[in-house]
Amino acid sequence: MRSRPVADVRARNAGHLRGLNLETVLSVAMQREGSFTRAELIEATGLSAPTVGTLVSHLMQTGIVKDLGTGPSRGGRRPSFMEFNARHGYVAGIDLGPTRTRLAVADLRGERLTDRIIPTPVRLGPAALLSRVAGALRALMEEAGAPIDRLLAVGAGAPGAVDREKGIVTFAPNLHDWSHVPMRDMLERALGAPVQVENDVNLAILGEHWRGAARGHDTCVFIFVGTGIGAGVLIDGELHHGHHFMAGEIAVMCMGPQFIDVDFGERGCFETLAGLHALAEHWPEASQADPAGWVPSLFEASLAGDRRAKKVVDEVARLIAIAVANVGAVVDPSLIVLGGALFAQAESLVHDVRKIVERIRRSPMEIVSSALGKEAPLSGCLLVAANDARQRLRHGLREARVSPIPVAAG
Amino acid sequence: MRSRPVADVRARNAGHLRGLNLETVLSVAMQREGSFTRAELIEATGLSAPTVGTLVSHLMQTGIVKDLGTGPSRGGRRPSFMEFNARHGYVAGIDLGPTRTRLAVADLRGERLTDRIIPTPVRLGPAALLSRVAGALRALMEEAGAPIDRLLAVGAGAPGAVDREKGIVTFAPNLHDWSHVPMRDMLERALGAPVQVENDVNLAILGEHWRGAARGHDTCVFIFVGTGIGAGVLIDGELHHGHHFMAGEIAVMCMGPQFIDVDFGERGCFETLAGLHALAEHWPEASQADPAGWVPSLFEASLAGDRRAKKVVDEVARLIAIAVANVGAVVDPSLIVLGGALFAQAESLVHDVRKIVERIRRSPMEIVSSALGKEAPLSGCLLVAANDARQRLRHGLREARVSPIPVAAG
DNA sequence: AACGGATAGTTAAGAGGCTTTATAAAGTGT
DNA sequence: ACACTTTATAAAGCCTCTTAACTATCCGTT
Numbered sequence A, B: 001m002r003s004r005p006v007a008d009v010r011a012r013n014a015g016h017l018r019g020l021n022l023e024t025v026l027s028v029a030m031q032r033e034g035s036f037t038r039a040e041l042i043e044a045t046g047l048s049a050p051t052v053g054t055l056v057s058h059l060m061q062t063g064i065v066k067d068l069g070t071g072p073s074r075g076g077r078r079p080s081f082m083e084f085n086a087r088h089g090y091v092a093g094i095d096l097g098p099t100r101t102r103l104a105v106a107d108l109r110g111e112r113l114t115d116r117i118i119p120t121p122v123r124l125g126p127a128a129l130l131s132r133v134a135g136a137l138r139a140l141m142e143e144a145g146a147p148i149d150r151l152l153a154v155g156a157g158a159p160g161a162v163d164r165e166k167g168i169v170t171f172a173p174n175l176h177d178w179s180h181v182p183m184r185d186m187l188e189r190a191l192g193a194p195v196q197v198e199n200d201v202n203l204a205i206l207g208e209h210w211r212g213a214a215r216g217h218d219t220c221v222f223i224f225v226g227t228g229i230g231a232g233v234l235i236d237g238e239l240h241h242g243h244h245f246m247a248g249e250i251a252v253m254c255m256g257p258q259f260i261d262v263d264f265g266e267r268g269c270f271e272t273l274a275g276l277h278a279l280a281e282h283w284p285e286a287s288q289a290d291p292a293g294w295v296p297s298l299f300e301a302s303l304a305g306d307r308r309a310k311k312v313v314d315e316v317a318r319l320i321a322i323a324v325a326n327v328g329a330v331v332d333p334s335l336i337v338l339g340g341a342l343f344a345q346a347e348s349l350v351h352d353v354r355k356i357v358e359r360i361r362r363s364p365m366e367i368v369s370s371a372l373g374k375e376a377p378l379s380g381c382l383l384v385a386a387n388d389a390r391q392r393l394r395h396g397l398r399e400a401r402v403s404p405i406p407v408a409a410g
Numbered sequence C: 001a002a003c004g005g006a007t008a009g010t011t012a013a014g015a016g017g018c019t020t021t022a023t024a025a026a027g028t029g030t
Numbered sequence D: 001a002c003a004c005t006t007t008a009t010a011a012a013g014c015c016t017c018t019t020a021a022c023t024a025t026c027c028g029t030t
Helices: A014-031 A037-044 A047-064 A126-144 A183-191 A201-211 A271-274 A276-281 A291-304 A307-331 A341-345 A348-360 A375-401 B014-031 B037-046 B049-064 B126-143 B181-189 B200-211 B269-275 B277-281 B291-304 B307-331 B341-344 B347-360 B375-400
Strands: A063-069 A081-086 A090-096 A100-107 A112-118 A151-158 A161-165 A168-171 A177-183 A197-199 A220-225 A229-234 A335-339 A366-369 B066-068 B080-083 B089-094 B100-107 B112-119 B151-158 B161-163 B169-171 B179-183 B197-198 B221-227 B229-235 B335-339 B366-369
Touching: A014 A047, A014 A081, A014 A375, A014 B014, A014 B229, A037 A047, A047 A063, A081 A126, A090 A126, A090 A201, A090 A375, A100 A126, A100 A375, A100 B335, A112 A126, A112 A335, A126 A183, A126 B161, A151 A201, A151 A375, A161 B307, A183 B112, A197 A375, A201 A220, A201 A229, A201 A335, A201 A375, A201 B080, A220 A307, A220 A341, A220 B161, A220 B197, A229 A271, A229 A307, A229 B126, A271 A276, A271 A307, A276 A291, A276 A307, A276 A341, A291 A341, A291 A348, A307 A335, A307 A348, A307 B307, A335 A341, A335 A348, A348 A366, A366 B100, B014 B037, B014 B080, B037 B049, B037 B169, B049 B066, B066 B181, B080 B197, B089 B126, B089 B200, B089 B375, B100 B126, B100 B291, B100 B375, B112 B126, B126 B181, B151 B181, B151 B200, B151 B307, B151 B375, B161 B197, B181 B197, B197 B200, B200 B229, B200 B335, B200 B375, B221 B307, B221 B341, B229 B269, B229 B307, B269 B277, B269 B307, B277 B291, B277 B307, B291 B341, B291 B366, B307 B335, B335 B341, B335 B347, B341 B347
Parallel strands: A090 A151, A151 A197, A220 A335, A335 A366, B089 B151, B151 B197, B221 B335, B335 B366
Antiparallel strands: A063 A081, A090 A100, A100 A112, A161 A168, A168 A177, A220 A229, B066 B080, B089 B100, B100 B112, B161 B169, B169 B179, B221 B229
């Protein structure tokens, strides 16, 4: 089900060498925050001065690197500054949620130019829905002054099982009639740009790792608890998908031997025990609709000493703590991030979970609350898109080196 | 705690190019089972005929590739056959067990020349113990006709927590007085060859993946149940260690909310509930010593209808099934291999576990019994050693393109 | 104000490695 | 015998990299 990427990026001859060194220089250029000089590239890449010179002039011809003119001297000849042209192209993120869909447009570094939240057009079928969303994104790009033909990559998230190789949303219980929807192809046709589809919790951990609570934690896990429950697993800085793209499907975790006999699929798994629906059942004041309405009251009642509320809260904290501890035991991350509607509405819960996990096992991993909240998957979308765009740019440089001086078309 | 390997294997100049192409040719040569010709290398590498010619002559000078003379014609000039010289060096495996230690000597392909089982000298301290084991390995190599100065790499396994970066056995509960033992350094001094230390369950899944039940399953998990309980996790063909080298520490998994309050560390975790000690407590006929004595009788009694035995067996099967299902949910492997003393003594158990897992969750992963049994970690040792040796050879070619024949240090 | 020294970048010359083309060796098949 | 195939080596040419020399500025000191 998974093809091994035997992508041999090794150079074989002088031509490949050139392509790789172009990539190397471009990589360094993209990593730099601001402007830089040839001398700095020489230092960073280890290449010789003349080589860097020709590589840079090549990159400037394509427009990926912008000349900024000379700067102030540092004791000798004035350096010629340049910078990575982050506006050489644009990327977009689409976080498709059950009720709201978040859109954003960013430059090649992933810096947002603009974003927007629109109601998910739930009454439409998948094709029409995605077409509508794509239309909204086109409008947003126009407003941001980002020409659509400069859209180089899109990252899209869906709340369900995703086969990211085929770009298909296999199943999304919270989206009406979504089963085997070829989301990537549909969006690519509507937008004319390559799209990567990914599960929303996976995107959340990518987002938190990039710009949120998990910065610097290359092996970490996001555990999402809301109506649904799921986890995103990052290993050595890369998402772990699993053989059937079902890694992190902790909704179906079994929470104890006592749950095996009693009609398991319905009542015994993690999601049916600790998801918002389960809580609502045990808390009469829960109007099924918006958890922001009743979840805080449940936790306040518990803190105030309400027996019934306390029991519900204690039980859910325990269940989550068991999941956290057990995922931690298997994966051994340096950090676990907790997020989702439940944690968003109940600040004390993270603390409770942390305390119980410590009782279960003197655990070396940190446990923190999501820093980006509902924005996390969208950030992940932009990261995925920016990485994809940059990879395509680099790869393009390598391929298009057939003629000695590939002049920028035009 | 983990250094990212930013190993830039990219060529920068012509010299590096040569090194990489040498590696490429050698890689293909090592993968071939038997003999091959220059023409086949041209086909496999994509390099031109003259280049392959010079690379091959270089490899023959070092002795890594052996000339076999010309073969029969296939309609044209007779090809000149050659083969990878698997005896250019040797590797060894050391599986240090609580009572027995397995040793093996193999060629660079990992094919065993000889092996031996010796009693682990448990009365000695770590240093003396390892010295004794190293002595036994030296003797074994001599018998096999493998000169010790040709030992290029060693893979060693220990039953406990291992910091493989530092080569230290952090803690091994089943080895007397083993805590923070610098096993790698000790063995390297005693053997004069580079040693890789790894946890034994991790080695087991490597072994099963290489030559056992997990062949072809690049993402899979070994779950070991004996006196201790542990798991080895393979992701995309590579071991997953976790941030603190504690991935797969499923001994401490919490098996249900009811176990949190009752003195957890002692009685509520997976190992204390389902390890052999736990079983022995519930089965009076268990003489604490050898599980081969009483475990089969327990399972026979259960099958025969003994209520008490059945209850014990059912409970342990359930607990293991929960662990299997939950590890499966987090990692999403294509296969889970079950092994260890418990499964070795009770063939029906794998079947029982499989049935319960299917009841918990219609799971897409296979569940099978270990094919290599107690030999699995030793196979893993040889794989680790062979890979290390081959990598060193390739790397050596790249670096030491100065002296033609790099003789192993004496 | 002039000069030495430092920094940044370019041009020129040289070396290494790969590829294409040509050549040689050794068969097979008609 | 002759044409053609397969395999391997030799010669010539091309590309890219590097070192060395050179240009372009600027700073600080005398």
